[in-house]
Amino acid sequence: MADRDALLFTDNEWTFERIGAVTERIGEVAERELALDTYPNQLEVITAEQMLDAYASTGLPMYYPHWSFGKQRAIETGQYRRGEMGLAYELVINSNPCISYLMEENTMVMQTLVIAHAAFGHNAFFKNNAFFQQWTDAEGILDYLEFAKGYIAHCEERYGIDTVSDVIDAAHALNRNGIDRARRPRKLSTRDEERRRRERAAFIERHLSEIWRTVPGAADSVPVAQEERFPRDPQENLIYFIEKNAPNLETWKREILRIVRKIAQYLYPQGQTKIMNEGFACFVHYHIMHSLHAMGLIGDGALLEFYASHTAVTYQPDFDSRRYTGINPYALGFAIFQDIKRVCLYPTDEDRAWFAFAGDPDWLKHIHFAMREFRDESFVLQYLSPKVMRDLHLFALANDPKADAFEVTAVHDDQGYQYLRTALARQIAEAARPPDIEVVAVNRWGDRHLHLKKMDPYPLDQSEAKKTLDHIARLWGYDVHLDAGDVVMISRAKAGAV
Amino acid sequence: MSVIVDRRNLGTRSSANQDRLHRRVRGRVKAAVEKLARHRSLDDMLDTEQPIAIPTKDLHEPSFRRDLRDAAWEQVLSGNRQFRRGDLIPKPQDGDGDGSGDEGPGAPDGLGDDEIAIVLSADEFLSVLFDGLELPNLRQTRTEDIQAEEWRRAGFVKEGSPSRMHIGRTMRTARARRMALRARKKEEFEALSRQAETLEEEIRVRQGHGEDTSIERFRLAEIREEMKVLERKIKAIPFIDESDLRFAHIDQQPRPITSAVIFCVMDVSGSMGDIEKDLAKRFFLLLYLFIHRQYRSVEIVFIKHHGEASECTEQEFFGAKEGGGTLVSPALQLVEDIMGERFPPEHWNVYLAQASDGDNAQDDNRVVHERALELLPQLRNLFYLEVNQDQESALLKLYKAMSQDFPELMTVRAKRTEDIYPLFRSLFSPRQGAGHG
Numbered sequence: 001m002a003d004r005d006a007l008l009f010t011d012n013e014w015t016f017e018r019i020g021a022v023t024e025r026i027g028e029v030a031e032r033e034l035a036l037d038t039y040p041n042q043l044e045v046i047t048a049e050q051m052l053d054a055y056a057s058t059g060l061p062m063y064y065p066h067w068s069f070g071k072q073r074a075i076e077t078g079q080y081r082r083g084e085m086g087l088a089y090e091l092v093i094n095s096n097p098c099i100s101y102l103m104e105e106n107t108m109v110m111q112t113l114v115i116a117h118a119a120f121g122h123n124a125f126f127k128n129n130a131f132f133q134q135w136t137d138a139e140g141i142l143d144y145l146e147f148a149k150g151y152i153a154h155c156e157e158r159y160g161i162d163t164v165s166d167v168i169d170a171a172h173a174l175n176r177n178g179i180d181r182a183r184r185p186r187k188l189s190t191r192d193e194e195r196r197r198r199e200r201a202a203f204i205e206r207h208l209s210e211i212w213r214t215v216p217g218a219a220d221s222v223p224v225a226q227e228e229r230f231p232r233d234p235q236e237n238l239i240y241f242i243e244k245n246a247p248n249l250e251t252w253k254r255e256i257l258r259i260v261r262k263i264a265q266y267l268y269p270q271g272q273t274k275i276m277n278e279g280f281a282c283f284v285h286y287h288i289m290h291s292l293h294a295m296g297l298i299g300d301g302a303l304l305e306f307y308a309s310h311t312a313v314t315y316q317p318d319f320d321s322r323r324y325t326g327i328n329p330y331a332l333g334f335a336i337f338q339d340i341k342r343v344c345l346y347p348t349d350e351d352r353a354w355f356a357f358a359g360d361p362d363w364l365k366h367i368h369f370a371m372r373e374f375r376d377e378s379f380v381l382q383y384l385s386p387k388v389m390r391d392l393h394l395f396a397l398a399n400d401p402k403a404d405a406f407e408v409t410a411v412h413d414d415q416g417y418q419y420l421r422t423a424l425a426r427q428i429a430e431a432a433r434p435p436d437i438e439v440v441a442v443n444r445w446g447d448r449h450l451h452l453k454k455m456d457p458y459p460l461d462q463s464e465a466k467k468t469l470d471h472i473a474r475l476w477g478y479d480v481h482l483d484a485g486d487v488v489m490i491s492r493a494k495a496g497a498v
Numbered sequence: 499m500s501v502i503v504d505r506r507n508l509g510t511r512s513s514a515n516q517d518r519l520h521r522r523v524r525g526r527v528k529a530a531v532e533k534l535a536r537h538r539s540l541d542d543m544l545d546t547e548q549p550i551a552i553p554t555k556d557l558h559e560p561s562f563r564r565d566l567r568d569a570a571w572e573q574v575l576s577g578n579r580q581f582r583r584g585d586l587i588p589k590p591q592d593g594d595g596d597g598s599g600d601e602g603p604g605a606p607d608g609l610g611d612d613e614i615a616i617v618l619s620a621d622e623f624l625s626v627l628f629d630g631l632e633l634p635n636l637r638q639t640r641t642e643d644i645q646a647e648e649w650r651r652a653g654f655v656k657e658g659s660p661s662r663m664h665i666g667r668t669m670r671t672a673r674a675r676r677m678a679l680r681a682r683k684k685e686e687f688e689a690l691s692r693q694a695e696t697l698e699e700e701i702r703v704r705q706g707h708g709e710d711t712s713i714e715r716f717r718l719a720e721i722r723e724e725m726k727v728l729e730r731k732i733k734a735i736p737f738i739d740e741s742d743l744r745f746a747h748i749d750q751q752p753r754p755i756t757s758a759v760i761f762c763v764m765d766v767s768g769s770m771g772d773i774e775k776d777l778a779k780r781f782f783l784l785l786y787l788f789i790h791r792q793y794r795s796v797e798i799v800f801i802k803h804h805g806e807a808s809e810c811t812e813q814e815f816f817g818a819k820e821g822g823g824t825l826v827s828p829a830l831q832l833v834e835d836i837m838g839e840r841f842p843p844e845h846w847n848v849y850l851a852q853a854s855d856g857d858n859a860q861d862d863n864r865v866v867h868e869r870a871l872e873l874l875p876q877l878r879n880l881f882y883l884e885v886n887q888d889q890e891s892a893l894l895k896l897y898k899a900m901s902q903d904f905p906e907l908m909t910v911r912a913k914r915t916e917d918i919y920p921l922f923r924s925l926f927s928p929r930q931g932a933g934h935g
Binding site for chain 1 (some may be wrong): 500501502503504505506508509510512514515516517518519520521522554557558559560561562563564565566568569570571572573574575576577578579581582583584585586587588589614615616
């Protein structure tokens with residue numbers, strides 16, 4: 001190194017002063033070289049135990065208490081103690097200010113990497129990606145979680161821990177089926193949440209019986225046509241439907257359904273942008289660490305330690321390796337973002353044939369565009385290049401349940417690129433989507449049963465489906481039927497419903 | 499702008515979740531705890547935290563999921579080396595048809611193992627162990643019986659001995675008084691000084707115009723005088739006044755007796771072998787732990803007896819092996835003596851636990867009867883454990899007969915270590931009436 005005095009740190013112990021200094025320099029680089037627009041950062045140093053806590057509550061800084069989080073923690077603590085699982089070096093929360101957790105065990109190099117990755121990479125992604133902007137409210141989430149926790153504590157006090165737990169169990173079973181995919185949700189402006197909750201409660205109490213009105217009204221009122229379907233169109237958001245329409249559900253239970261649904265919705269974009277989010281954060285930390293090194297702010301040793309962590313995180317094992325667990329989102333995301341830059345700066349003829357922006361020297365513009373406007377499925381469909389497919393040696397495999405062998409349907413060659421890209425995008429989309437179960441009808445004039453139908457072609461795990469239906473029946477209060485294609489499942493409402 | 503926060507000292511926030519998890523599996527936890535209590539020695543159990551394995555199927559969280567085992571699917575994998583399009587790869591032949599196993603898209607549950615470990619602290623362990631049990635048939639006592647006097651802090655008073663003066667309170671009161679008395683006078687003073695200023699100004703103006711200012715000047719002198727008086731008054735407010743003094747007050751208040759003593763009485767005659775002693779030991783230990791949860795402190799007195807009775811240490815108590823015939827009454831006599839000397843029942847909750855094979859000398863039972871009649875009104879409970887007898891002994895019969903009149907006398911019989919915990923439970927379950935044998 002030319003100038004040892006310029007180094008931000010020479011040994012590997014972190015201190016609060018160093019973290020402060022590093023964060024400041026990283027902030028400068030992020031703004032000057034990557035034009036990152038971020039929420040203000042709040043870096044929180046935590047212990048391994050606290051990291052396990054954070055894991056158990058899907059990273060949220062605050063959550064209502066539930067046994068399932070205790071279970072998750074018991075599992076993860078066990079794995080951690082047995083050494084089967086390492087803890088993430090960081091965890092970051094999509095909120096304003098953006099909260100990043102730094103583990104106290106980290107070395108100073110790791111803290112630097114983590115700050116670049118989370119506090120700037122993820123942070124910028126949260127703030128700018130269209131999907132996050134539409135679906136989540138970084139301003140309101142901390143307030144909302146506080147409200148949710150307080151409300152559920154209030155319910156536990158009033159109705160008993162076990163009763164409340166039963167409702168949450170049922171709601172959690174429908175967690176992934178509580179999202180309006182087609183509709184953009186309302187902002188969680190939670191300062192008003194408590195007031196709105198009261199209004200809702202009052203409204204529901206006044207109007208709930210509306211669709212269930214079977215007593216004839218005044219003589220001159222027009223009776224509702226009995227054959228009219230309800231709901232008019234199939235509804236995919238099961239929690240929402242039950243919350244609004246379950247015949248006898250107490251108001252506080254509806255409120256709990258709403259809380260679970262709102263939090264699921266807040267977390268929804270994370271599952272839809274895993275590859276992009278991690279890929280972008282890796283792209284950012286990779287750039288920043290090199291810049292810090294080039295400016296003489298971190299030493300060669302630090303750079304080497306960084307490489308070791310970076311390659312471990314972005315490593316893609318082969319399909320026949322024992323470490324293979326599918327396509328590594330860090331590897332794929334990082335490869336694609338790096339590739340976008342490469343296509344801009346050093347395009348080949350192949351790139352020019354595939355990408356209109358090939359050769360445009362303003363790579364940062366294209367990186368920003370990609371980061372802002374896509375989610376995993378469309379990102380892969382748009383940007384996965386033949387080069388990346390070759391580097392990862394991608395191939396597609398098809399299973400026909402009746403055949404004795406799997407068939408290789410495409411490999412990374414000229415005939416296969418398009419096919420692979422589409423297949424991978426579809427695979428990503430399906431993995432991020434729960435089985436499509438929709439409410440098609442409610443028997444309003446008879447036994448009030450709820451009729452569900454599976455709308456996608458994939459077979460359901462039947463024992464799981466049965467147990468989930470039982471939860472729905474407990475909430476709905478009457479029988480629930482599920483038309484699962486080849487089989488119709490019925491769950492009877494039990495006397496002691498939730 | 500970045501903020502850096504040290505959160506490490508905040509500790510974990512998992513206890514609420516853990517509580518709920520324990521509630522959720524309380525049936526399992528209870529069964530496991532009871533199994534431990536039956537088979538392991540109590541020392542072991544309380545030594546360390548107890549991991550209890552709970553099958554995750556009890557904690558299953560269902561949801562709608564796909565089952566792709568028998569479905570057509572296609573997926574993209576990495577790391578191709580030799581495959582070309584159209585290649586066929588034989589499916590694994592291990593019969594389960596699990597094409598999506600290691601490499602499949604099937605969402606991994608995250609549950610590698612089928613069990614999780616729940617770790618109970620010693621306290622949690624005991625609360626499960628003794629869940630729902632209560633001390634039965636407590637001898638009805640008048641409230642004053644279970645109370646003693648104690649000195650407690652009881653706020654602050656205006657009079658007291660100098661040694662009890664509370665400086666903080668006193669200074670606070672003094673400050674409040676000074677502020678209250680001064681405020682009004684200061685306001686007045688300021689009003690006057692403003693008046694004086696206006697007057698001065700007026701005098702200056704009038705003098706400039708050559709007008710007469712004698713009235714104003716007279717008024718000004720008056721005001722100055724008033725200000726002087728006020729100033730003196732303000733200064734005269736004492737820094738500390740006798741009325742400010744505050745003294746910490748202590749008062750005698752009744753309190754319930756929160757300590758208990760257990761007399762453990764064991765027969766160490768030749769007929770009591772290791773197995774019998776182990777039974778007794780388990781029973782005594784459970785008793786000790788249980789009673790300990792009710793009181794702040796618990797003392798134990800060990801008394802061994804054969805022909806004669808003596809107080810001894812715990813080691814001697816459980817290790818003792820002495821021959822000779824058995825007399826029970828001297829032990830009861832010794833209990834009474836020690837109680838009178840060191841643990842008067844008006845200050846102590848006294849429990850007596852006795853273990854024996856009941857092989858008492860025939861004519862001693864009459865003496866036992868007398869002693870017990872004397873002793874029982876002073877005890878909270880008398881527990882009698884008879885070990886390893888095929889037949890009820892005369893002593894047991896005697897105690898049983900007495901328990902008709904004294905429900906606080908309870909008897910049990912045990913043969914094997916597994917019996918102890920269930921016996922213990924049945925003894926302390928609230929619905930259970932008098933003892934049984």
